[in-house]
Amino acid sequence: MISSVAERINYLLKKADFNTFILNDFSTKPTKFCFDLLARKGNLIIIIKVLQNIDNLNQDIINDIKSLSKILKSMPILIGIRNRYQKLEDHTIYMRESLPFIAIKTLENVLIKEEYPYILSKRGGGVIYIDGNLMKELRESKLISRKEMADKLDVAKRSVCAYENENMRASEKIAKKIKGILESSEIFRRINIFNSFKFDLDSEIIQSxxxxxxxxxxxxxxxxxxxxxxxxxxxxxxxxxxxxxxxxxxxxxxxxxxxxxxxxxxxxxxxxxxxxxxxxxxxxxxxxxxxxxxxxxxxxxxxxxxxxxxxxxxxxxxxxxxxxxxxxxxxxx
Structure with a gap:
């Protein structure tokens, strides 16, 4: 299954004018290397690894991905099939070990439609980044006061102020309520998977x-x-x-x-x-x-x-x- 997913990703990358290097071209066996594909478009280099379960990670592979990313000055994009509970959902970035995991459908939306995800999911729940100025503008255009908005969302009035001032992130549940009330998904800030994430790596990378x-x-x-x-x-x-x-x-x-x-x-x-x-x-x-x-x-x-x-x-x-x-x-x- 992972091999077929890698082939699909290779097709999508080439369709988006990336040059690709896929390990399937060099091995008839499933690869355990730290990447399945490398891709380049101009100065952008991305490392792609397909993993069956994002909650069952091999720490050696994770360390290798981080090290190679630092050395190549590239961005790792990890494609997950599922987590321990369910298949990965579209429009969502799942964070594990400070690395972004997405579904193949999300990658396809990014590469073909330039439609970036807007849900950031960490252990414990997801958050959505809201464009506070646009939220306020749409709320006022509909003649909804902050008090009325708070009542509709079942939150405190100060929470609505915090969302509009972007001092607080809305949970996925609250953000979708806001979308429904204001009748616009444009309030969701899209997350550029190619430049939005950084991770720490020990400067000493000599293996014993x-x-x-x-x-x-x-x-x-x-x-x-x-x-x-x-x-x-x-x-x-x-x-x-x-x-x-x-x-x-x-x-x-x-x-x-x-x-x-x-x-x-x-x-x-x-x-x-x-x-x-x-x-x-x-x-x-x-x-x-x-x-x-x-x-x-x-x-x-x-x-x-x-x-x-x-x-x-x-x-x-x-x-x-x-x-x-x-x-x-x-x-x-």
């Missing part, structure tokens, strides 16, 4: 090497000794296994090679062309720098050698003393 397999742990220790920060994605190797970031402020900037998105390959005689192709497509589509770290016994094809993605063996990486030498190595490779 105890959680990595031996080869990856060895790669991590080398990069740590060089002085490079890393974030390892826990679910799946496609299109990349880790992100590399500089700890030095003077290496950041327009000409910086960072962030670097890297694949990792061990214990295979031949290069995994499938994984390499996915990383190459990701690099081109999202204008990101990429790298592929391999064990010493991997045979690299001529096609991979001709690519503009540096391929670095663990033997060469182990000889690097500092970040300056590391940058020189990837530029030569």
């Amino acid at each position: 090497t105890a959680e990595l397999p031996p080869f990856e742990s060895h790669v991590q220790e080398i990069l740590k000794d060089i002085g490079i920060s890393t974030y390892w994605y826990k679910k799946g190797p496609i299109p990349f296994k880790l992100s590399l970031l500089s700890k030095l402020p003077n290496i950041q900037g327009q000409n910086s090679p960072y962030p670097l998105f890297s694949g990792v390959l061990e214990d295979q005689k031949n290069m995994n062309e499938f994984a390499f192709l996915s990383l190459e497509m990701f690099k081109e589509l999202f204008n990101q720098n990429a790298l592929f770290i391999v064990s010493n016994n991997v045979k690299i094809s001529e096609t991979s050698k001709a690519s503009n993605i540096p391929i670095v063996s663990i033997k060469k990486l182990d000889k690097v003393d500092d970040e300056e030498e590391f940058i020189e190595l990837i530029q030569r490779s």
Whole structure:
């Protein structure tokens, strides 16, 4: 089901003139990676993950989504099928772990009709953002006093004042009553899902090497000794296994090679062309720098050698003393 939903989203994004990168193109198995699709339109990059139940979340995937969003300077949009009680409703943003979840119908309304949701649902209930000035204008045009409005809503008069001054958010129930009385849904402020949400993420995003397999742990220790920060994605190797970031402020900037998105390959005689192709497509589509770290016994094809993605063996990486030498190595490779 999730795979078919991802295909539908891919269709909607392309119809809305987004360039897309969908993992279904690179795997016949259901993906457990932190995204199902990446999409770009101009400077807007969005990360999309489809989840069956938004109240049964994998914390590793949530952390990976947040980290990738920060590194790509992108917006995560999570598509939910249901919560623990029911299917997700249209026009509603469900907040979990500081991330927005919406139904696929809501995404379709945004992409095709530019019709944004207006209900913000958190645990404990939903609220609707009301245009206070418009509410007051419509109320007065209908010759309804604040006292009369309060009586119709079964709230205190000061609550009506607070709604119109936008000092208090109306519950979903009260907001729909206001809509009915004033006969207009225009009083609902729409929520732009692409720029309305921020989340916190620890600045230190180095994963413990105890959680990595031996080869990856060895790669991590080398990069740590060089002085490079890393974030390892826990679910799946496609299109990349880790992100590399500089700890030095003077290496950041327009000409910086960072962030670097890297694949990792061990214990295979031949290069995994499938994984390499996915990383190459990701690099081109999202204008990101990429790298592929391999064990010493991997045979690299001529096609991979001709690519503009540096391929670095663990033997060469182990000889690097500092970040300056590391940058020189990837530029030569």
